[in-house]
Amino acid sequence: MNELDTKYFKKLVKEKLSDKSLRTIVKKATFHSLQKRNETIQNDISEKWEQLREKAYSIRKITIENWDYYFNQIKAKFSENGIDFFYAKNSSEVCDIVNNLLFSYKAKNIVKSKSMVTEEVGLNEYLEKFGFIVTETDLGEYIIQLANERPSHITAPALHKSRSEIGFLFSEKLNIDYTDAPEKLTDYARQILRKKFLNADVGISGANFLVAETGTIVIVENEGNARLTITLPKLHIVITSIEKIVPTLSDALILLRLLPVSSTGQKITSYVSFINKPEEEDNSSKNLKKIVVILLDNGRSKLISDKKLRSILYCIKCGACMNKCPVYQLIGGHAYGSVYPGPIGSILTPWLNSFKDSKDLAYGSSLCGACSEICPVKIDIHYQLLRIRKYSIEKKFSPFIEKIIFKIWLQIVKNYKIYNLLSNILCFLGPLFQETGLKIPVWSKYKYFPAPFEFSFHKWWQREVKTQEEYANV
Amino acid sequence: MKISLFIPCIVDQFAPQTAISTFKVLRKLGCDVDYPFEQTCCGQPAFNTGYHHEAKICAERFLKIFSKSNYIVAPSGSCVAMVKNFYEELDLSKETLSIYQYLKNNIFEFSDFLVNILKIENINAQFNAKVTYHDSCHLLRELKISNEPRKLIQNIKGIELINLNESDTCCGFGGTFSVKFPELSAAMTEEKVNNIEKSGADYVIANDVSCLLNIQGILKKRNSRIKILHIAELLALGM
Numbered sequence A: 001m002n003e004l005d006t007k008y009f010k011k012l013v014k015e016k017l018s019d020k021s022l023r024t025i026v027k028k029a030t031f032h033s034l035q036k037r038n039e040t041i042q043n044d045i046s047e048k049w050e051q052l053r054e055k056a057y058s059i060r061k062i063t064i065e066n067w068d069y070y071f072n073q074i075k076a077k078f079s080e081n082g083i084d085f086f087y088a089k090n091s092s093e094v095c096d097i098v099n100n101l102l103f104s105y106k107a108k109n110i111v112k113s114k115s116m117v118t119e120e121v122g123l124n125e126y127l128e129k130f131g132f133i134v135t136e137t138d139l140g141e142y143i144i145q146l147a148n149e150r151p152s153h154i155t156a157p158a159l160h161k162s163r164s165e166i167g168f169l170f171s172e173k174l175n176i177d178y179t180d181a182p183e184k185l186t187d188y189a190r191q192i193l194r195k196k197f198l199n200a201d202v203g204i205s206g207a208n209f210l211v212a213e214t215g216t217i218v219i220v221e222n223e224g225n226a227r228l229t230i231t232l233p234k235l236h237i238v239i240t241s242i243e244k245i246v247p248t249l250s251d252a253l254i255l256l257r258l259l260p261v262s263s264t265g266q267k268i269t270s271y272v273s274f275i276n277k278p279e280e281e282d283n284s285s286k287n288l289k290k291i292v293v294i295l296l297d298n299g300r301s302k303l304i305s306d307k308k309l310r311s312i313l314y315c316i317k318c319g320a321c322m323n324k325c326p327v328y329q330l331i332g333g334h335a336y337g338s339v340y341p342g343p344i345g346s347i348l349t350p351w352l353n354s355f356k357d358s359k360d361l362a363y364g365s366s367l368c369g370a371c372s373e374i375c376p377v378k379i380d381i382h383y384q385l386l387r388i389r390k391y392s393i394e395k396k397f398s399p400f401i402e403k404i405i406f407k408i409w410l411q412i413v414k415n416y417k418i419y420n421l422l423s424n425i426l427c428f429l430g431p432l433f434q435e436t437g438l439k440i441p442v443w444s445k446y447k448y449f450p451a452p453f454e455f456s457f458h459k460w461w462q463r464e465v466k467t468q469e470e471y472a473n474v
Numbered sequence B: 001m002k003i004s005l006f007i008p009c010i011v012d013q014f015a016p017q018t019a020i021s022t023f024k025v026l027r028k029l030g031c032d033v034d035y036p037f038e039q040t041c042c043g044q045p046a047f048n049t050g051y052h053h054e055a056k057i058c059a060e061r062f063l064k065i066f067s068k069s070n071y072i073v074a075p076s077g078s079c080v081a082m083v084k085n086f087y088e089e090l091d092l093s094k095e096t097l098s099i100y101q102y103l104k105n106n107i108f109e110f111s112d113f114l115v116n117i118l119k120i121e122n123i124n125a126q127f128n129a130k131v132t133y134h135d136s137c138h139l140l141r142e143l144k145i146s147n148e149p150r151k152l153i154q155n156i157k158g159i160e161l162i163n164l165n166e167s168d169t170c171c172g173f174g175g176t177f178s179v180k181f182p183e184l185s186a187a188m189t190e191e192k193v194n195n196i197e198k199s200g201a202d203y204v205i206a207n208d209v210s211c212l213l214n215i216q217g218i219l220k221k222r223n224s225r226i227k228i229l230h231i232a233e234l235l236a237l238g239m
Ligand code: SF4
Pocket: A262, A314, A315, A316, A317, A318, A319, A320, A321, A322, A344, A371, A374, A375, A376, A377, A378, A379, A381
């Protein structure tokens, strides 16, 4: 089950936990990325990593805090550069804009390079309904499209698939002999995708950064497919979200020092494209190729205006928090039921989708903070999880029994006499359960729960210290 | 040096030995130790579950009780982090906010206090055993304490400190998390215990009773011979 619905989170967690082979695959893949990341940081990054993070953090902070300013700046630059620009309030607006463009270009065949925002929008399903033929050209995305699944990771969409699974998938869908050799599989895919590129009417891509000072679109990739998507068809549509803006080119370069390292451990990706303006076709400036940029809001501007929540939008979508998250490592990305899985998904999704249906994501964390520690732009991810929990209680989404428990709990801890009375009773009974431990519903199915000790520290203090003027007898 | 002990509620009832050891070690090092008797809980359980209203009442109560303290020392990274860092999130009243501004710089986790304030790295203890050390999340990431406990452990005569693979990965407790997602929590603890067993140590040491009891939850299920031991108890051995 790979449904896109966060309501099933708890159920999916259990299901994915029992899938031991999934666990092995995810653990291996995330471990590999983390190891490469750490090696690169140690060996190849000349600046101090923490200083670099600090710089990146302040770039993102300044951008988001002054988002209106940079948004207007980039709009002006786009129009100066001959790039068409749309702001889309929500997913359906994106779909409509794309649909109109495709109709006006009489397009049929569309190639896409990786874009999580189009996943958020549900663009492929929408376009296919209208009879367009959409092909994902990033190898991972292509695999996912063949399998009719969703990405399970924001930078490695097919991370949950083993080599042999991919082998069987290719053999079934592409009618070839089974092989699990990565080079061979890549070769098959390449042959098919080359044809798709040559026949494509329109290319759709995402973007990693949009530079306000110059109107430059920055796209990072490893396979060269994005470059073909950008350059071959007559129309290139860029679909991304409103927070991707950075003030200057040198800011973008700093973020570029952190992004690939955090994602895959590469110092830099094989390709980085900087697109400023539409290219001239056959050297005549009349026959320009067209570039259209669509920026999706979908609730983000509300986050921007909230001082405590806006750091969520500092994200540069590197995926490191997923790799590092001990929960993600155990359950993989599909369990979350959200477009964006893992820690960043858990803090972003409730604000973009139905809060009530996705708030549980924020409870599926031990708050260990490994995500915040690895995040290249220093997002306070585990604090954001706590803020979602807080909001959830304020909105009265909590179970009734839990509310009662905390009401009673408060009455106890507010009054140390009651607290000590109860604590003494518990400790008095403790020795009865020393061997077996306490039987706590659900917990005891998996773990032993200790019994209280025969006396509390309060009691000990009272007995041994408080009554003594001096500490003499201790 | 005058210090006030802050004993988290879970230590109070489930591991008073840890608190007693903390007290004894600090006394041995010449501290004048006081235990503000009205203390109960810092509010973390409510806070982590999202009940900020309840947590705030607890926090303000806590701050008032400790308002006269010079130093506060607790045998827990998690509860110190709650007071020191997470109270910031609680929208405290003006009156308690000023106490907080003062106290947040004067509250210390036990090993941090020993090494960085008292400047003690060797307390002349002896223990012949193989031990390994688990980094508790909030101690490591909120308080940035990782070398201090290791130094203290290594300086114990007769001890062998074995490296724990993935020592900084969460043990899976997470308070409310372990109740709301028991399978997930247990799966994380299983991974942690696998690494502990592979280390070949006889004892797993940590600075937080909650992590230790959680780890013990799986050790006992497996009938493992490995024992849990809080760092304060380790340092107090033989005292
Ligand atoms: S939250 Fe941070 S670590 Fe996670 S994807 Fe975004 S930038 Fe990367």
